[in-house]
Amino acid sequence: MSHKSPKDFFRPLAVGAPAPLREIPARPSRAIHFFDPSNEKMAAKVPGMIGTVDVLLGNLEDAIKADNKVAAREGLVKIAQSTDFGPTQLWTRINALDSPWVLDDLTTLVPAIGDKLDVIMVPKVQGAEDIHYVDRLLAQLEAKAGIQRPILIHAILETARGVANVEEICGASPRMQGLSLGPADLAADRKMKTTRVGGGHPGYLVRQDPPKDADGNSQIDAQRSVFQQDLWHYTIAKMVDACATHGIYPYYGPFGDIADVVACEDQFRNAFLLGCVGTWSLHPKQIAIANRVFSPSVEDIAHARRVVAAMGDGTGAVMIDGKMEDDASLKQCLVLVELAEKLAEIDPELKKQYDAIEVQA
Ligand SMILES: CC(=O)SCCNC(=O)CCNC(=O)[C@H](O)C(C)(C)COP(=O)(O)OP(=O)(O)OC[C@H]1O[C@@H](n2cnc3c(N)ncnc32)[C@H](O)[C@@H]1OP(=O)(O)O
Ligand SMILES: CC(=O)C(=O)O
Ligand SMILES: [Mg+2]
Structure with missing residues (x-):
């Protein structure tokens, strides 16, 4: 649902802001690799990752300690200004819209590195109103900084209300590039009884029917196969439909069990088969998994x-x-x-x- 009349949908929201794109380019983005710009060891690895990963994302939100929020923002500015990203896209995840940091995130990043940032990921998006707020603010900041091409917006779907409003979120602005699943916050918001970051759960299963004895009685206590089910199937499928409807791109999200590279690959593949174009990588070893899964096989x-x-x-x-x-x-x-x-x-x-x-x- 647009907040503007159709004739105004592609009109810039500030005088002097770049014209919105008519179509979101299908740039490869198999892995969105997260790094903490305030972590010097991690940040030092970023230049060496260029060309090996489709998207590098400087994370400012969850997983960055409150005491490091300013250092992360400043670290991202420093890295972006001093690095040629070549074919690799540069994204950031800003802090939540109700946090004390987000305004400084946007007003610092756009003038300093707005010409290098391809996409801004907005967490905990609840409805079109959140996208409208960021849309207008970005237009004002782009106009003031003389940015030549619009910075795109990517929303994380990680609240029950966000999932319920997924259609209007996707259609809220021509800046909308895509959606990612936020399984950790979404599980908490839905009051799911899990403690994981993405992936399946051994308790969420379907059990094979019991065999019958010669008299036709069910052998309830017999050994039976169980099939673990995908907790995220419904949400991913809903995201895929909303994104396809609006010409934007769906992504899986984080897989927190870094050591379990096998289950990680399975979860990524489910998302690929259902229509997602990519996923997140939290650790360098998840990049190769994502690149393999999100590239069609020979x-x-x-x-x-x-x-x-x-x-x-x-x-x-x-x-x-x-x-x-x-x-x-x-x-x-x-x-x-x-x-x-x-x-x-x-x-x-x-x-x-x-x-x-x-x-x-
Ligand atoms: C629910 C959500 O919001 S998910 C998104 C938010 N979370 C994140 O962004 C997490 C990002 N990842 C991380 O913070 C880390 O990878 C952790 C905490 C999961 C694991 O970190 P570590 O225990 O240091 O992992 P490990 O020891 O295997 O690291 C190996 C090397 O890779 C580096 N490394 C780890 N993660 C990354 C990364 N994301 N990017 C670049 N380098 C990394 C480490 O600095 C280390 O370097 P070294 O060999 O020079 O010492
Ligand atoms: C991805 C994310 O932010 C979450 O799972 O909460
Ligand atoms: Mg989250």
Whole structure:
């Protein structure tokens, strides 16, 4: 839902602010890698990560101690001003809109490094009103600082009200770039009885039916398989639909069990299959997992290209390996092929792998 009439939707919100984008570019953003700009050891690693990760995000909100908020903000300014980010995007996560730090975050960052910041992530977004506030303030600050292209907004979905309002959040401004899931705050706000940051839960499961004995009685105490379920399926699916409706991009979020690289990969893959374009990385070892999961496999691209070739003008139905392919399955294949083309532009290793695929007749 827009707060403006359709004719004014793309009008700048301050005189002299850059014109809003008509379309949000599909820039690869498989991993949004979080770092604490007040942590000197971590910050020192940032320049070396350029080119190995699609997005570097200087975090100012949760996980930064209250005593370090100013140092984190100043550290981010220093890093951004002294670093050429090349192909890697620079994002930040500002403090919550009801915090004592957010106004200084925005009024410091935009004049100092607004020309380098691609996206500002806003936490704990509750409804369109939060986006409208940041939208207008950014326009005023951009105009004052002479910023030439609009800084985009990314909202974290991490309150029950935010989830209920997801559609209006996505459509609140042409600056809206995407949404991430905030499973930790969302769990707390919903009063879910979990203590984890993302991922599944062994107690959230479906159990196989009991076997029956010769008389047809259920053997309740027999050994039965249990299947752990995904606590986040509903919210991710809702985010994906809202983002697709508004032409913006959905992301998973943090996976807090850094040591469990296997479950992390599974959770990321669920999000990829459901339509997310990327996820967060909290530790350097999660970057490779995200890059792998959010890049279509060589097998998928080989199959997709085969369907594209077989479908000619894109209409009708054909059989490939015993399966029916038609206009609709072709469209799914094109999603993968187009994503592979975008990734090949920035990832030479992937390009080599995709280029080596021979299309089977
Ligand atoms: C719910 C939410 O809001 S999630 C988002 C907020 N949370 C975050 O942003 C957390 C970001 N990550 C971190 O703070 C850290 O990775 C932690 C606390 C999880 C683990 O940190 P450590 O215990 O230091 O991890 P570990 O010892 O494995 O680190 C190995 C090296 O990687 C570095 N490192 C760890 N995390 C990062 C990072 N995110 N970026 C860059 N370097 C990092 C460490 O400084 C260390 O460097 P060293 O080898 O020179 O000593
Ligand atoms: C991602 C985040 O901020 C959360 O899970 O709360
Ligand atoms: Mg949070």
